[in-house]
Amino acid sequence: MSNCNHNHSSHTHGANCGHQGIVHQGHVDYLHDGHLHHMVGNKVEEHSLPVDANNPSSCTSGHACKSHDSTHKHGPDCGHQAVPHGDHVDYLVDGHLHHPHNGHCDNHGKVQLA
Ligand SMILES: [Zn+2]
Ligand SMILES: [Zn+2]
Ligand SMILES: [Zn+2]
Ligand SMILES: [Zn+2]
Ligand SMILES: [Zn+2]
Ligand SMILES: [Zn+2]
Ligand SMILES: [Zn+2]
Numbered sequence: 001m002s003n004c005n006h007n008h009s010s011h012t013h014g015a016n017c018g019h020q021g022i023v024h025q026g027h028v029d030y031l032h033d034g035h036l037h038h039m040v041g042n043k044v045e046e047h048s049l050p051v052d053a054n055n056p057s058s059c060t061s062g063h064a065c066k067s068h069d070s071t072h073k074h075g076p077d078c079g080h081q082a083v084p085h086g087d088h089v090d091y092l093v094d095g096h097l098h099h100p101h102n103g104h105c106d107n108h109g110k111v112q113l114a
Pocket of ligand 6: 072073074075078079080091
């Protein structure tokens with residue numbers, strides 16, 4: 001289900017390309033419009049962070065977090081970057097993943113920023 005049609009003819013992700021890098025299983029991917037892009041030569045692969053012990057997809061029923069106030073609603077223009085995680089989308093908040101769920105945020109664990 002790769003429906004990514006970003007044009008990379010004029011952009012190659014790399015150090016200081018302007019996109020946030022995330023360490024993923026020994027390589028670096030780049031957050032690009034809510035997708036996790038990995039460069040292979042000059043081709044782009046879509047990656048998604050795996051659901052595992054470090055990044056569980058479970059409900060933490062009310063993650064006590066001071067990174068944004070409790071009325072904040074994550075969305076396309078909320079100011080946080082969307083991150084694909086398993087089969088859903090989370091938001092990157094201070095180095096960890098927030099998943100909006102029933103009016104609260106689940107904490108889906110830390111990511112390693114590159
Ligand atoms: Zn880039
Ligand atoms: Zn990209
Ligand atoms: Zn990757
Ligand atoms: Zn929840
Ligand atoms: Zn948090
Ligand atoms: Zn947000
Ligand atoms: Zn998640």
